[in-house]
Amino acid sequence: MAIRRVLIVATMTAAALGSAVLSAPPPDEQVIAVTAKKWEFVPSRIVLHKGIPAVIELRSLDHKHGFAVPDLGIRVDVTPEKVTRVRVVPTKSGTFPAHCDVFCGEGHEDMTAEVVVVP
Numbered sequence: 718m719a720i721r722r723v724l725i726v727a728t729m730t731a732a733a734l735g736s737a738v739l740s741a742p743p744p745d746e747q748v749i750a751v752t753a754k755k756w757e758f759v760p761s762r763i764v765l766h767k768g769i770p771a772v773i774e775l776r777s778l779d780h781k782h783g784f785a786v787p788d789l790g791i792r793v794d795v796t797p798e799k800v801t802r803v804r805v806v807p808t809k810s811g812t813f814p815a816h817c818d819v820f821c822g823e824g825h826e827d828m829t830a831e832v833v834v835v836p
């Protein structure tokens with residue numbers, strides 16, 4: 718019961734910030750596939766459009782990583798066992814830094830990307 722309550726709070730927090738974790742992408746929404754591996758995200762530049770829903774679909778090719786874009790309220794684990802999908806509706810334009818926030822080895826600090834939201 719306690720775990721369920723935590724999950725609901727986490728989902729509500731993500732929704733309030735304009736992102737949510739999904740089990741499957743909604744039909745007709747832009748899906749951007751991103752691969753995580755030591756020590757990079759491919760692509761390292763993700764382009765979104767302000768006000769347009771999109772799903773970032775993350776896969777790890779080696780072990781556990783994180784994907785965090787604090788300015789857009791995005792923070793998820795990326796593991797080899799499953800695809801992690803984050804739905805985002807950007808509410809502001811700009812260029813926002815993204816990074817791995819799960820220590821993954823000597824190149825961890827260089828594991829960065831950027832999310833560009835165009836107006």
Ligand SMILES: [Cu+2]
Nearest residue numbers: 817819821825
């Ligand atoms: Cu890392």
